[in-house]
Amino acid sequence: MQRVHVNNLMAKDNNNNNKKMVEAITSMGEDFAQWYTDVVKKAELIDYSSVKGCLIIKPYGYAIWENIQHELDRRFKETGVENVYMPLFIPESLLEKEKDHVEGFAPEVAWVTQGGLQPLQEKLCVRPTSETLFCDFYKNLIQSYRDLPKVYNQWCSVVRWEKETRPFLRSREFLWQEGHTIHATEEQAEARTVQMLNLYADFCEDFLAIPVVRGQKTEKEKFAGAEATYTIEALMHDGKALQSGTSHNFGDGFARAFGIQYADKNNQLQYAHQTSWGVSTRIIGAIIMVHGDDSGLVLPPRVAPTQVMVIPVQMQKEGVLEKATELYNRIAKVARTKIDDSDKTPGWKFADCEMRGIPVRVELGPKDIEAGHCVIVRRDTREKIVVDLDEIETKIPEILETIQKDMFERAKAHRDSHIWDAHNYEELKDIAANKPGFIRAMWCEDRACEEKIKDELAVSSRCMPFNDQEHISDVCVCCGKPAKKLVYWGKAY
């Protein structure tokens, strides 16, 4: 009798705790921005620091980044990328060498003016990106066509002095990788630019279960100093777009500004051609906003630091903890697994697993043990699956694969059901005001039209897609002149 009484108390406490944890997150529908902020804090991804706009990435958030790093780095190296490390600081005179580039970045860099007790003779900016450092390096490294290509990358942090900041999406310091390559010809540089954009897109779709649109940025939106910028654009749950990775072809613009020349096979001096490409911790923001729900994070299994959480139920009963530990040891051989044998209630543990987006939880109580099975609960659908204990090593990987695939399909269905076509300005205006998502509309390539749309309708051009260049109309959605490109427009983070 006493035992039952305790169980009742636990069940009650359990409900209260569940309720409290859920109450602590604002619902998406009520206030998406607040929901996002709640999730990054409650799932213990980040904390705020004493420096405005600079985040602390906590162990759980950093473990997600480590998985991203590890997988991207592996894919990079398969294509011949080598990692290097360039200095944190850029002398002012170096930053100023490429005109468009300095105009793009100078207004938002942090300046070091004092080293030790002395003022510096020349101020140094904390790198906002490292094109200028790589150019300065390549200038001495590259002499002959035999020295080309160089396909270098670095993992580091960069600083941009943003006024408005948001965790992962826009912070004054963020972690990223920046690849910087140099090639003999225009064609080789273009091929690498496209190759890396496709690598990013495949990574997002395969590993993060995030469908992306691949395309080219307009002149207005391209990177400062680039000839062409390619981008992958993802759609968040609230219908806003997030630029999730970019790849730039610089042509020989930086090479001319920095004097990077090589002797070709005929011993003629030629300017080299360069690219750069980057993905940052911003992508963690995309994972949250594409997959999350009102109970917290939902992580795709491939990127989840913990894929399976084993939770013993009625742990005080004899043999339960022992059996659960045995089960944990078996599952740990096939997936990244933890067991929660703390003295918290099962209900608290369930809610905690949900908040952290752990793809699968495995419940095991006395009745399950008696029946020779356990109960697997999918985080994404909350589906309960009863699995024979004998089959656990084969079932867990299957279920994780299914979740990964289903999450992608669901995100894709959501994205595809939020793409709207606008054939004229009235339609565009109506969609921009009332229908969250991507808007497909034709454009004349005139910057004035692009700026008018942005100013009046608060949507920006996201990209001119590679694979979707059908003409949905013959005229520009804005001015009515002949249309040249299909553009995806949208509100963006």
Add this chain to the structure above:
Amino acid sequence: MQRVHVNNLMAKDNNNNNKKMVEAITSMGEDFAQWYTDVVKKAELIDYSSVKGCLIIKPYGYAIWENIQHELDRRFKETGVENVYMPLFIPESLLEKEKDHVEGFAPEVAWVTQGGLQPLQEKLCVRPTSETLFCDFYKNLIQSYRDLPKVYNQWCSVVRWEKETRPFLRSREFLWQEGHTIHATEEQAEARTVQMLNLYADFCEDFLAIPVVRGQKTEKEKFAGAEATYTIEALMHDGKALQSGTSHNFGDGFARAFGIQYADKNNQLQYAHQTSWGVSTRIIGAIIMVHGDDSGLVLPPRVAPTQVMVIPVQMQKEGVLEKATELYNRIAKVARTKIDDSDKTPGWKFADCEMRGIPVRVELGPKDIEAGHCVIVRRDTREKIVVDLDEIETKIPEILETIQKDMFERAKAHRDSHIWDAHNYEELKDIAANKPGFIRAMWCEDRACEEKIKDELAVSSRCMPFNDQEHISDVCVCCGKPAKKLVYWGKAY
């Protein structure tokens, strides 16, 4: 005949090239400092950047660092370490909170005074180390004894505005890891401090084949703000010491300065106890100076980015390149392997392998193919080993293991033959002037003696060893008063 003529030309060119490559390095005996600088440049570990004292770590140097990172990170995680990322910037007011700490670091930090186009209200230093940031974080994170311990680490770069700089050994920016832990009790903090020092020592000995002395720093040499600093000290080929990793016990000093308190089991507020520990890219300097020789780098197999280089000899002969590629494919399954099938001469390739310290090169020419064997040349001893092609998959790992072991034994023999005992000041003076290496001598624990020795004899106290506290004399080597500790003294980088 023409073929022979070509071969003769190649042989000649080969000799010239060899000579040129070897001439390009100063010999160790002639000028050790210049030898070091030559090696870091010629082995393509680093390049100089436009910012004085800030290095470019090139792909080969960075690949060494990646191997170090990977192995250390694996060992850390086995002991429960979790990785995080803290901001790059520390507000001046935060840096100033712990008195000893700010006195130690303020004279050598870089200051950011401008963000974007505006001067900052409070200047920010670029982290020279992150104790203050971790304290500020822990202050809010830690409420109860249930929140302890936290065993966090970050991989990042730090900045110290040094006047004199040398590649890897002392640069204004360097890469490292810094662990910062927080515990309920003094005992737990002390145990973690010692655990990490031992982890570093084992890593150096097992992975880098560098024997180290483990010990405690004196009051004068300890870290700014620490109660105790433990260190591993390695001996370089020129007889100078290199501090290769440190672990600090802060007691509750930082906790008191930052107000980090937790409620214990009796709900009483207690100050927490902290540690920090770090290893940096400096350790690459140790690898170079412990193992290198007049032909360049010599890398221990476990840390070598390329463990085996296959070099086809007389590549123009039919079947050689094909057989060499076949051999390369087989070796690549058991070791990190490359094949050099460039159009350079074998002699150039041999010298290049030696410069880069690749542990094993495998030569395969027409005669070897005919005889069904290949020639393996050890980088460390230059020993040639003829190996049946059939046995290559078992022999290569064996030889790599032997090299690893032999390199450690050789470094240890060198170190042990350069430890000198001084029983009085005259002996100390003589050894300091004439015998490179560690000096063991007794000390009264009076700072005045330590400073006198440093000022007059230019040797500093390296550590009070843990495992070697025999009393080699009853009196201090300097003042003749009763001795308390055996100290290792030496000239240091």
